[in-house]
Amino acid sequence: EAQVTQNPRYLITVTGKKLTVTCSQNMNHEYMSWYRQDPGLGLRQIYYSMNVEVTDKGDVPEGYKVSRKEKRNFPLILESPSPNQTSLYFCASSLSDRAETQYFGPGTRLLVL
Amino acid sequence: DQQVKQNSPSLSVQEGRISILNCDYTNSMFDYFLWYKKYPAEGPTFLISISSIKDKNEDGRFTVFLNKSAKHLSLHIVPSQPGDSAVYFCAASGDSSYKLIFGSGTRLLVRP
Numbered sequence: 583e584a585q586v587t588q589n590p591r592y593l594i595t596v597t598g599k600k601l602t603v604t605c606s607q608n609m610n611h612e613y614m615s616w617y618r619q620d621p622g623l624g625l626r627q628i629y630y631s632m633n634v635e636v637t638d639k640g641d642v643p644e645g646y647k648v649s650r651k652e653k654r655n656f657p658l659i660l661e662s663p664s665p666n667q668t669s670l671y672f673c674a675s676s677l678s679d680r681a682e683t684q685y686f687g688p689g690t691r692l693l694v695l
Numbered sequence: 696d697q698q699v700k701q702n703s704p705s706l707s708v709q710e711g712r713i714s715i716l717n718c719d720y721t722n723s724m725f726d727y728f729l730w731y732k733k734y735p736a737e738g739p740t741f742l743i744s745i746s747s748i749k750d751k752n753e754d755g756r757f758t759v760f761l762n763k764s765a766k767h768l769s770l771h772i773v774p775s776q777p778g779d780s781a782v783y784f785c786a787a788s789g790d791s792s793y794k795l796i797f798g799s800g801t802r803l804l805v806r807p
Contacts (some may be wrong), residue, residue, distance in 0.1 A: 586738070613793060623756035624699070624784055625739070640794065673737050678791045681786070682729055686738025690796070 584609045586687035588673050594693045595663055603658045603690050605673030613676045614656040618669040631656055663694045698722045699787050701798035710803050714772040716801050718785035725787040730770050733782045775805045
């Protein structure tokens with residue numbers, strides 16, 4: 583079954599404690615993205631990757647890092663989380679750069695205390 | 696300043712009637728528009744799209760209309776079904792098709 587998986591699905595942490603949210607896809611897609619969803623703001627792109635070792639900033643990259651060492655994985659790293667990073671995070675992947683071909687993961691709800 | 700706006704946070708419609716969800720944008724460089732549907736505890740799924748060279752695109756019960764002069768698009772669902780109850784996001788892209796700007800979403804409730 584074609585899918586994008588994210589782990590963990592729920593996470594409560596404290597300010598400053600480094601964390602990683604993993605994202606994996608089994609469709610051999612080249613393009614992957616991270617988004618955050620906040621009330622009243624919709625989804626905002628954090629980072630995206632066009633292929634292995636190729637990443638670029640989205641609209642809200644501050645406070646986040648990503649890496650793309652393998653095609654299937656695209657982890658999101660918060661080196662020093664802050665309460666304003668409390669949000670619902672989505673990973674997405676697609677075979678091409680056509681946005682309508684994106685598959686989204688189920689989301690990771692993060693609370694930073 | 697949000698470039699893509701969905702001014703109605705929620706909409707309630709009777710089953711069988713038409714649902715109309717609206718979206719406005721400010722950036723005239725946007726040339727591709729999409730609608731996504733999202734159920735609770737799931738990621739968004741693509742629903743329908745339209746290029747700026749068209750003013751209408753239809754897929755089954757779903758039709759998207761684009762009015763470029765007004766910088767406005769709308770999604771029509773006819774007839775509405777209870778399973779259509781979800782949050783609908785409109786999104787736009789411009790020079791980079793992979794960079795999407797999303798609206799804040801409209802929660803649709805279709806009453807049986």
